[in-house]
Amino acid sequence: xxxxxxxxxxxxxKCTDQKIAVRGWVYRKRESKELIFLLIRxxxxxxxxxxxxxxxxxxxxxxxxxxxxxSLEGTVKEDKRAPGGYEINSELVNxxxxxxxxxxxxxxxxxxxxxxxxxxLRSRKMNLVMKVRAEVLEATxxxxxxxxxxxxxxxxxxxAAVEGGSTLFGLKYFDQDLYLTQSSQLYLEILxxxxxNVYCIAPSFRAEKSRTIRHLTEYWHIEGEWPFADMDDLMxxxxxxxxxxxxxxxxxxxxxxxxxxADIEKLKAVQTPFPRITYQEAIEQLKPANPAxxxxxxxxxxxxxxxxxxFGKPFFVYDYPTAIKAFYCKTxxxxxxxxxxxxxxxxxxxxxxxxxxxxxNKDILxxxxxxxxxxxxxxxxxxxxRRYGTVPHVGFGMGLERLLVWMLDLDNIIDAIPFPRTTRRxxx
RNA sequence: GCCGCCGUGGCUCAGCCCGGUAGAGCGGCUGGCUGUUAACCAGUCGGUCAAAGGUUCGAAUCCUUUCGGCGGCGCCA
Numbered sequence: 001x002x003x004x005x006x007x008x009x010x011x012x013x014k015c016t017d018q019k020i021a022v023r024g025w026v027y028r029k030r031e032s033k034e035l036i037f038l039l040i041r042x043x044x045x046x047x048x049x050x051x052x053x054x055x056x057x058x059x060x061x062x063x064x065x066x067x068x069x070x071s072l073e074g075t076v077k078e079d080k081r082a083p084g085g086y087e088i089n090s091e092l093v094n095x096x097x098x099x100x101x102x103x104x105x106x107x108x109x110x111x112x113x114x115x116x117x118x119x120x121l122r123s124r125k126m127n128l129v130m131k132v133r134a135e136v137l138e139a140t141x142x143x144x145x146x147x148x149x150x151x152x153x154x155x156x157x158x159x160a161a162v163e164g165g166s167t168l169f170g171l172k173y174f175d176q177d178l179y180l181t182q183s184s185q186l187y188l189e190i191l192x193x194x195x196x197n198v199y200c201i202a203p204s205f206r207a208e209k210s211r212t213i214r215h216l217t218e219y220w221h222i223e224g225e226w227p228f229a230d231m232d233d234l235m236x237x238x239x240x241x242x243x244x245x246x247x248x249x250x251x252x253x254x255x256x257x258x259x260x261x262a263d264i265e266k267l268k269a270v271q272t273p274f275p276r277i278t279y280q281e282a283i284e285q286l287k288p289a290n291p292a293x294x295x296x297x298x299x300x301x302x303x304x305x306x307x308x309x310x311f312g313k314p315f316f317v318y319d320y321p322t323a324i325k326a327f328y329c330k331t332x333x334x335x336x337x338x339x340x341x342x343x344x345x346x347x348x349x350x351x352x353x354x355x356x357x358x359x360x361n362k363d364i365l366x367x368x369x370x371x372x373x374x375x376x377x378x379x380x381x382x383x384x385x386r387r388y389g390t391v392p393h394v395g396f397g398m399g400l401e402r403l404l405v406w407m408l409d410l411d412n413i414i415d416a417i418p419f420p421r422t423t424r425r426x427x428x
Numbered sequence: 429g430c431c432g433c434c435g436u437g438g439c440u441c442a443g444c445c446c447g448g449u450a451g452a453g454c455g456g457c458u459g460g461c462u463g464u465u466a467a468c469c470a471g472u473c474g475g476u477c478a479a480a481g482g483u484u485c486g487a488a489u490c491c492u493u494u495c496g497g498c499g500g501c502g503c504c505a
Contacts, residue, residue, distance in 0.1 A: 028465080030464045101438080101455075105466080107453080183505090
């Protein structure tokens with residue numbers, strides 16, 4: 001048996017005129033009287049294989065159907081007529097699993113391929129997106145590690161809300177009522193008192209009935225939290241992370257971007273420092289287009305998009321009105337109406353990250369809870385953090401899938417995750 | 429929570445406005461084809477038109493309700 005080769009190696013021209021074997025699945029099949037063209041895919045690419053009627057592989061090749069698994073042995077030839085520039089002259093075909101008629105064909109709707117998600121994940125598109133996703137995760141971890149952050153593992157079952165209770169998924173936990181976490185932030189806040197700089201990459205669950213191309217009910221959240229830091233430290237870290245990830249991907253995922261038709265130049269253009277504007281400045285800039293905006297109104301998606309398109313690259317909006325932010329947001333002592341909160345925005349998507357300074361003063365925190373109708377007694381452990389050695393600290397959370405949508409120019413966030421959960425989709 | 433659009437063979441769609449025998453392409457199957465690029469040519473199989481109710485001599489088509497899907501707003505990452 002000839003050595004098993006990955007298809008990408010053949011396409012890179014490393015096996016030309018050599019006798020090799022590949023293993024994979026039939027991607028396309030075209031037949032004529034004396035010649036069969038097989039396109040074989042593996043995890044790394046697609047290669048055209050020819051089977052002549054005179055080849056010992058002919059009989060088996062004839063039986064093959066789309067998505068059958070096989071191993072194939074033959075000699076690699078450079079050939080301009082072949083897609084990819086190389087093909088295998090087949091000498092032996094060994095069918096491993098003969099496929100029934102594959103349901104996904106040329107004509108397919110978005111709806112249909114969502115029903116066939118378990119099979120659609122074999123598509124070139126999903127294969128490539130999942131590889132980029134893995135690279136983004138790796139680059140993210142690498143940056144956190146470089147900056148001396150410790151990765152931690154927060155719980156998914158929680159007993160109290162992080163933010164408003166309306167978007168929590170409730171569940172029966174034996175005979176108790178629990179929730180799925182919407183953010184690991186409060187748990188990271190616990191851990192900074194031990195490990196100082198911490199981060200996690202974990203799912204967050206939101207029961208928002210949002211029917212948009214930017215929402216999942218289960219999404220992966222990149223969250224960091226650290227002590228002895230302020231808003232400037234926070235923004236510097238976030239832009240550093242974003243820049244590191246973009247530059248790494250621009251370097252390591254060139255093939256994937258090319259095949260997906262995604263614009264890699266916008267990643268190369270990401271450099272520190274990012275533009276920063278205050279909420280106040282954002283309102284002033286948006287007023288001409290949206291006169292209804294006044295200080296105190298939340299920025300809508302359309303507003304964010306106008307700003308994002310104007311910058312054409314990632315940027316920060318910070319110092320939001322306290323009234324539209326969560327109870328744990330720290331406020332300026334001399335301006336309690338303004339909260340130390342920052343969003344990172346990107347074109348087309350709007351918000352991909354929210355962060356801020358957390359209120360470290362116990363009494364102010366209790367007051368903020370009461371203002372928002374929360375019971376301080378539900379957050380005893382959170383208040384303990386302010387009782388025992390409280391410290392100024394900051395943190396942020398970034399939506400991994402939103403980041404990928406922006407990076408890869410995806411049409412819909414569901415393609416940024418293998419098994420999307422939306423209000424209507426949770427199968428397989 | 430509010431609003432809009434869609435549902436017709438396995439898949440993609442036409443037909444619906446203006447009611448009168450359900451159509452095409454792809455896929456499958458059969459045959460043909462000397463290099464194809466999700467090939468091409470010929471033939472063939474395949475549908476109680478999402479469901480229920482109503483109007484009508486007659487409903488895929490008009491009306492009502494329900495179910496399923498997609499998207500927008502709000503909210504969010």
